[in-house]
Amino acid sequence: MIAAQKGLNEPRYASLPNIMKAKKKEIKKIDLAAAGVESGEVGERGSKLKTKNYRLPPEREAGKKLEGEPAETAAQLAKLLREEAKLI
Amino acid sequence: MSNDVWIVAEQREGKLKKVSLELLGIGKRLAEKTGGSLGALLLGHEIEGLAAELDGYGASKIFLCDSEVLKDYSSEGYTKAIVDLVKAHQPSILLGGATALGKDLFPRVAARLGTGLASDCVGLEINDQGVLVAQRPIFAGKAMVDTVTPEARPQMACVRPNVLPVPEKSSGSSTIEKVTVEIGPQDVRAKIKEIVRTAGEKIDLTEASVIVSGGRGVASQENFKIIEELASAFGEGSAVGASRSAVDAGFAPHDQQVGQTGKVVNPNLYIACGISGSIQHLAGMRTSKYIVAINKDPEAPIFQVADYGIVDDLFKVVPLLTEEVKKLKAQG
Numbered sequence: 081m082i083a084a085q086k087g088l089n090e091p092r093y094a095s096l097p098n099i100m101k102a103k104k105k106e107i108k109k110i111d112l113a114a115a116g117v118e119s120g121e122v123g124e125r126g127s128k129l130k131t132k133n134y135r136l137p138p139e140r141e142a143g144k145k146l147e148g149e150p151a152e153t154a155a156q157l158a159k160l161l162r163e164e165a166k167l168i
Numbered sequence: 169m170s171n172d173v174w175i176v177a178e179q180r181e182g183k184l185k186k187v188s189l190e191l192l193g194i195g196k197r198l199a200e201k202t203g204g205s206l207g208a209l210l211l212g213h214e215i216e217g218l219a220a221e222l223d224g225y226g227a228s229k230i231f232l233c234d235s236e237v238l239k240d241y242s243s244e245g246y247t248k249a250i251v252d253l254v255k256a257h258q259p260s261i262l263l264g265g266a267t268a269l270g271k272d273l274f275p276r277v278a279a280r281l282g283t284g285l286a287s288d289c290v291g292l293e294i295n296d297q298g299v300l301v302a303q304r305p306i307f308a309g310k311a312m313v314d315t316v317t318p319e320a321r322p323q324m325a326c327v328r329p330n331v332l333p334v335p336e337k338s339s340g341s342s343t344i345e346k347v348t349v350e351i352g353p354q355d356v357r358a359k360i361k362e363i364v365r366t367a368g369e370k371i372d373l374t375e376a377s378v379i380v381s382g383g384r385g386v387a388s389q390e391n392f393k394i395i396e397e398l399a400s401a402f403g404e405g406s407a408v409g410a411s412r413s414a415v416d417a418g419f420a421p422h423d424q425q426v427g428q429t430g431k432v433v434n435p436n437l438y439i440a441c442g443i444s445g446s447i448q449h450l451a452g453m454r455t456s457k458y459i460v461a462i463n464k465d466p467e468a469p470i471f472q473v474a475d476y477g478i479v480d481d482l483f484k485v486v487p488l489l490t491e492e493v494k495k496l497k498a499q500g
Contacts, residue, residue: 085422130317132314137305137309140472140473143477150485153485154492158492161493167436168493
C-alpha cells in the first residue's frame with residue numbers, strides 16, 4: 081500500500097464522456113454482515129473512546145499593536161521578543 | 169493490569185526528541201495520581217547513551233529494547249515491539265508524542281491492542297474514578313473536547329510536542345532494564361533502502377521552535393528570501409513556513425504549508441508575514457506560544473490572534489527585524 085502526499089503528481093480528472101458513462105455503472109452495496117464485520121465493532125458503538133464536555137477553547141488575550149516607522153517597530157518587536165517573551 | 173504509566177521515548181538516528189522529556193513530565197504527574205510507577209520505553213539499535221539521557225526525569229524504569237531490526241523506524245517493527253512489551257508488562261496508560269512518527273505508529277499499536285487512542289492531545293489528567301481524561305482540540309481548534317477510554321486498556325494518548333513543559337532534571341533515579349522482543353527482519357515487510365536528506369539539513373516544521381511564515385503578501389518565490397533570512401537569524405531550531413495561497417502560487421514548496429491541509433505547528437514563536445490569517449491557516453498555528461503578525465491590512469484576522477502586531481509593509485519591516493534579531497543574538 082502507498083499513501084501519497086499532496087503535490088506528488090498532477091490530478092487526473094474524469095472527462096465528460098466518462099462522467100456520463102460512470103452514471104450508468106451499478107453501485108454495489110455491501111452490508112456489514114457480508115463484509116464480515118459485526119455492528120458492535122464499528123461506528124460509535126465500536127469506538128473505544130468516549131467524548132464529552134465539548135467547550136470553546138480559552139480566548140487569546142488581545143495583543144499589542146506596535147506603531148511608528150518600520151525601524152522603530154522592528155526594534156520594539158525585537159526588544160519585546162527578548163525581554164517579554166524571552167525568545168532571543 | 170497495573171496502575172503503571174508508560175511513555176514511548178522517541179529517537180531518530182541516535183538523537184532523542186524533546187517531546188520524550190515532555191512526556192516524562194506529564195507521565196510522572198499521572199503516575200502519582202494512579203499510584204503506579206512511570207516507565208519509559210526506548211527502542212532502537214545501539215542507543216544505550218540515550219537511556220542515560222532519559223535518566224533523572226522521574227521514570228522509575230527505562231526499558232531499553234535494542235535490536236538491529238529497530239535501527240531505522242518502521243511502522244511494522246516498532247508496532248510489534250511495543251505491542252509485545254505492553255502485553256508482557258500491562259501498563260494502564262501508554263503515552264507517545266503526536267509527531268510524524270507518532271501519528272504513523274500509535275494508531276497501529278492501538279488497533280493491535282484493541283484499545284482506543286486519543287490523538288493530538290494538549291492536556292492530560294486523571295479523574296476521580298482514576299481514568300485518564302485527554303483534552304483535544306477539534307474542528308480545527310475552534311472547540312475542545314475531553315475523551316476517555318472507559319473500558320479498554322491500556323488507555324492511549326498522543327501528546328502534541330511543545331505544549332507541555334520539560335521537567336527539571338533531578339538526581340538520577342531510573343533503573344535501566346534491558347528488554348528483548350522476538351523480532352526479525354521478516355517482521356518488517358516494507359524495507360528502507362536509503363534515506364535521502366533534503367539540502368541544508370532543514371528541520372521539520374512541526375519540530376521547529378521558531379517559524380517565520382510568508383503568505384500571498386510576499387508576492388514571489390524570490391521574495392521568500394527575506395523570510396528565510398529572518399528565520400535563519402533566529403539560529404538553530406528555526407524554520408520557514410508558508411500559507412496555502414503562497415504554496416498554491418508556487419512561492420514555497422508544499423512541505424512548508426502551515427494550516428488545516430498542511431502542517432499543524434506550535435512553535436514558541438510564529439511570525440506571520442503577509443498572511444491574512446484565514447480560519448484554515450489559524451487552525452495550523454493558533455496554539456503557538458507567541459504569535460507575531462506583520463501585515464499591511466489592519467483588518468486582517470491574523471491580528472486577532474497575534475501577541476504583537478505591526479501594520480506595515482513587510483518588505484520594510486522584515487529586513488530591519490532580521491538586523492535587530494542578529495544584533496541581539498550577537499549580544500548573547
